[in-house]
Amino acid sequence: xxxxxxxxxxxLGDQFFPGVLQRxxxxxxxxxxxxxxxxxxxxxxxxxxNSGYWSQARDLAAKWLRVFGRTEGAIVSPxxxxxxxxxxxxxxxxxxxxxxxxxxxxxxxxxFELTQYLAHExxxxxxxxxxxxxxxxxxxxxxxxxxxxxxxxxxxxxxxQGLELIPLPGEETCCxxxxxxxxxxxxxxxxMMEAKVQAIDSTGADVVVACDAGxxxxxxxxxxxxxxxxxxxxxxxxxxAGGGMP
Amino acid sequence: MSHxxxxxxxxxxxxxxxxxxxxxxxxxxxxxxxxxxxLVDALGHDVWQALRQAGHDLRLHALDxxxxxxxxxxxxxxxxxxxxxxARDAAEAQRIVLDIAGxxxxxxxxKAKSMATEEIxxxxxxxxxxLRVLETDLGEYIVQLKGVGPAHIVVPAFHLSTExxxxxxxxxxxxxxPAEAQQLTQIARVKLREEFLRADLGISGANFLIAETGTIVxxxxxxxxxxxxxxxxxxxxxxxxxxxxxxxxxxxxxxKLLARSATGQKLSCYTQFISGPPRSxxxxxxxxxxxxxxxxxxSRILQTAExxxxxxxxxxxxxxxxxxVYNSVGGYAYGYPISGPTGVLFASQILGAKxxxxxxxxxxxxxxxxxxxxxxxxxxxxxxxxxxxxVEGDAQESAVAPYRLQLAAQLGSFALARPWLYRxxxxxxxxxxxxLRSGDWLLRLPPPFNRWTMARPFPAFAPxxxxxxxxxxxxxxxxx
Numbered sequence: 001x002x003x004x005x006x007x008x009x010x011x012l013g014d015q016f017f018p019g020v021l022q023r024x025x026x027x028x029x030x031x032x033x034x035x036x037x038x039x040x041x042x043x044x045x046x047x048x049x050n051s052g053y054w055s056q057a058r059d060l061a062a063k064w065l066r067v068f069g070r071t072e073g074a075i076v077s078p079x080x081x082x083x084x085x086x087x088x089x090x091x092x093x094x095x096x097x098x099x100x101x102x103x104x105x106x107x108x109x110x111x112f113e114l115t116q117y118l119a120h121e122x123x124x125x126x127x128x129x130x131x132x133x134x135x136x137x138x139x140x141x142x143x144x145x146x147x148x149x150x151x152x153x154x155x156x157x158x159x160x161q162g163l164e165l166i167p168l169p170g171e172e173t174c175c176x177x178x179x180x181x182x183x184x185x186x187x188x189x190x191x192m193m194e195a196k197v198q199a200i201d202s203t204g205a206d207v208v209v210a211c212d213a214g215x216x217x218x219x220x221x222x223x224x225x226x227x228x229x230x231x232x233x234x235x236x237x238x239x240x241a242g243g244g245m246p
Numbered sequence: 247m248s249h250x251x252x253x254x255x256x257x258x259x260x261x262x263x264x265x266x267x268x269x270x271x272x273x274x275x276x277x278x279x280x281x282x283x284x285l286v287d288a289l290g291h292d293v294w295q296a297l298r299q300a301g302h303d304l305r306l307h308a309l310d311x312x313x314x315x316x317x318x319x320x321x322x323x324x325x326x327x328x329x330x331x332x333a334r335d336a337a338e339a340q341r342i343v344l345d346i347a348g349x350x351x352x353x354x355x356x357k358a359k360s361m362a363t364e365e366i367x368x369x370x371x372x373x374x375x376x377l378r379v380l381e382t383d384l385g386e387y388i389v390q391l392k393g394v395g396p397a398h399i400v401v402p403a404f405h406l407s408t409e410x411x412x413x414x415x416x417x418x419x420x421x422x423x424p425a426e427a428q429q430l431t432q433i434a435r436v437k438l439r440e441e442f443l444r445a446d447l448g449i450s451g452a453n454f455l456i457a458e459t460g461t462i463v464x465x466x467x468x469x470x471x472x473x474x475x476x477x478x479x480x481x482x483x484x485x486x487x488x489x490x491x492x493x494x495x496x497x498x499x500x501x502k503l504l505a506r507s508a509t510g511q512k513l514s515c516y517t518q519f520i521s522g523p524p525r526s527x528x529x530x531x532x533x534x535x536x537x538x539x540x541x542x543x544x545s546r547i548l549q550t551a552e553x554x555x556x557x558x559x560x561x562x563x564x565x566x567x568x569x570x571v572y573n574s575v576g577g578y579a580y581g582y583p584i585s586g587p588t589g590v591l592f593a594s595q596i597l598g599a600k601x602x603x604x605x606x607x608x609x610x611x612x613x614x615x616x617x618x619x620x621x622x623x624x625x626x627x628x629x630x631x632x633x634x635x636x637v638e639g640d641a642q643e644s645a646v647a648p649y650r651l652q653l654a655a656q657l658g659s660f661a662l663a664r665p666w667l668y669r670x671x672x673x674x675x676x677x678x679x680x681x682l683r684s685g686d687w688l689l690r691l692p693p694p695f696n697r698w699t700m701a702r703p704f705p706a707f708a709p710x711x712x713x714x715x716x717x718x719x720x721x722x723x724x725x726x
Binding site: 009011013014015016017018021022025037039040041042043045048049050051052053054055056057059060063089141142145146172173174176177178179180181182183184185186187188189190191192193194195217218220221222224225 | 256257260261268570571574575606607608609610611612613614616617630633634635636637638647652655656658659662663664665668672675687694695697698700701702703704705706707708709710711712714715
């Protein structure tokens with residue numbers, strides 16, 4: 001049986017991380033998955049939902065469900081946050097008993113964050129990557145507490161040849177991104193981000209890995225501002241490395 | 247409620263936070279979280295989760311039957327010879343306590359730590375009426391001397407160093423005060439002892455109110471709470487209607503959860519049960535007991551299905567300790583006596599969206615509070631509902647967000663719902679960014695996005711995936 005997966009690239013992935021998405025396609029295909037890309041997808045509506053604009057979020061959720069609802073196979077995304085939106089909040093946006101509510105529940109059940117998909121659906125922990133560097137891992141909040149994914153990303157990193165995983169102090173503490181929070185309360189966001197950057201620097205790692213575009217934008221920007229040599233990378237970049245630094 | 251600002255400006259409050267505060271707050275919260283974690287580990291994950299679920303269920307059961315349990319508690323208190331007063335709001339609660347004080351020509355009131363009396367601004371009301379009001383919890387005593395409110399719902403002065411407290415004692419009490427915790431405690435103890443004996447009124451709150459026996463339960467770690475409730479001739483307990491629990495069996499679950507979550511103790515040093523005034527000449531204690539049952543917005547919260555679980559809260563403060571926002575700004579930034587995640591829930595609903603609409607947004611929705619809450623309040627889900635209330639309104643309140651934000655949201659979602667417009671916008675942004683671009687980064691963005699770039703650069707727009715996918719599909723067409 002051919003495994004099929006639809007890419008849910010997320011708007012942040014689409015705008016800022018084309019390389020991560022390309023590598024994600026390569027990784028899935030290497031693992032024998034036939035990858036599809038519904039090109040009509042835009043944004044899942046999470047920024048609107050989290051800011052309280054539920055009627056706008058509902059429009060975008062309905063749109064997303066129209067695009068992905070008619071696809072087959074798993075829906076896979078490189079973002080815990082957007083998957084959490086689809087899985088846990090879409091059903092809440094539509095009254096029980098409506099066709100959208102039913103579609104939301106059906107579609108949510110086959111929507112996975114990448115590490116969930118790799119670890120639980122494909123049962124692939126060693127994906128043939130080689131990355132001889134010191135790496136530390138930041139747990140993105142919605143992946144960790146929204147989806148309950150704690151060990152999978154670290155298990156995947158553990159399966160990478162040559163990689164030394166260094167624990168990050170405060171691994172599960174929020175980096176201060178928080179979507180609109182970073183713009184509504186920039187001073188608090190900065191304090192939290194700076195604490196995260198300091199913790200990352202203290203590990204002596206070459207690379208910090210996370211599984212969410214939002215956290216990566218925040219942390220990578222913070223590292224650059226602090227003049228830190230540490231690079232922020234999406235897990236996919238490490239899982240597709242062949243020995244060098246991408 | 248003159249003690250509260252007309253509207254809470256969280257961002258402005260954050261700017262007033264002393265730079266040294268976050269470190270002091272983090273040091274204290276880390277200690278509480280550490281001792282809590284050790285006790286939770288000792289119980290084992292499964293036992294702890296079962297306890298949380300039991301706590302959640304019985305608190306929810308109490309809320310679902312609140313009218314019945316409150317009336318039962320009232321009957322029991324009256325039967326035991328106590329007085330019961332119902333206060334619809336802060337003003338009514340203040341008036342009730344003022345009347346009791348007036349009947350006894352009270353001049354000095356001593357207080358045990360109580361968030362309900364903070365919430366209604368009781369001290370200010372009593373002082374305005376000419377009474378002296380003395381906080382006797384050591385932390386509350388210190389912040390009262392300093393002229394501020396509590397910075398944390400469990401440990402009000404935990405952010406102050408012994409040096410700061412010693413300086414405060416020297417200045418306000420005119421005594422020789424070394425910067426040493428035990429000696430400072432002794433100074434406060436001696437000062438307070440005289441006042442307990444002189445006080446006309448003892449005022450407390452309650453951690454729980456047991457319906458089946460009408461028992462007021464207070465959980466403390468200092469002897470002061472017991473002194474307040476036993477030495478003065480009159481005891482007034484101001485208790486939120488949410489504090490009622492069905493029976494003593496429920497209490498055993500909640501006490502286990504509370505002390506572990508609050509201070510990392512199996513049980514606090516003092517757990518006091520007051521079931522009415524003395525029944526005979528042989529029994530000692532205050533001759534009069536008054537229970538003031540405070541609504542102040544709680545029955546309105548109870549009516550809203552999406553937010554009613556706010557009232558499950560047992561005020562342990564664990565959500566404050568674990569919250570990265572609270573740890574970055576401390577308690578005062580919230581502009582309300584109850585701070586942190588649970589404070590946001592109470593403040594936004596008690597004060598309303600217009601006055602406290604800024605607060606539900608003071609969270610990254612990281613969810614650490616949900617996971618630590620001993621009674622499993624879905625805090626971030628309630629925050630989302632309260633944000634929704636602020637910008638779009640709900641059954642409780644109408645929207646208060648400015649129109650320009652509504653318009654921006656409408657424009658944004660309009661474009662995002664149309665793939666062609668989304669792709670066009672994406673190309674446009676990639677083109678417009680050229681003058682701002684420095685390598686892979688945009689170092690400065692125009693308002694309001696400069697709020698991002700003031701702290702770190704923004705990544706450059708790089709919408710290349712779709713073109714890559716198209717060209718690839720073109721090459722591989724027919725093969726798959």
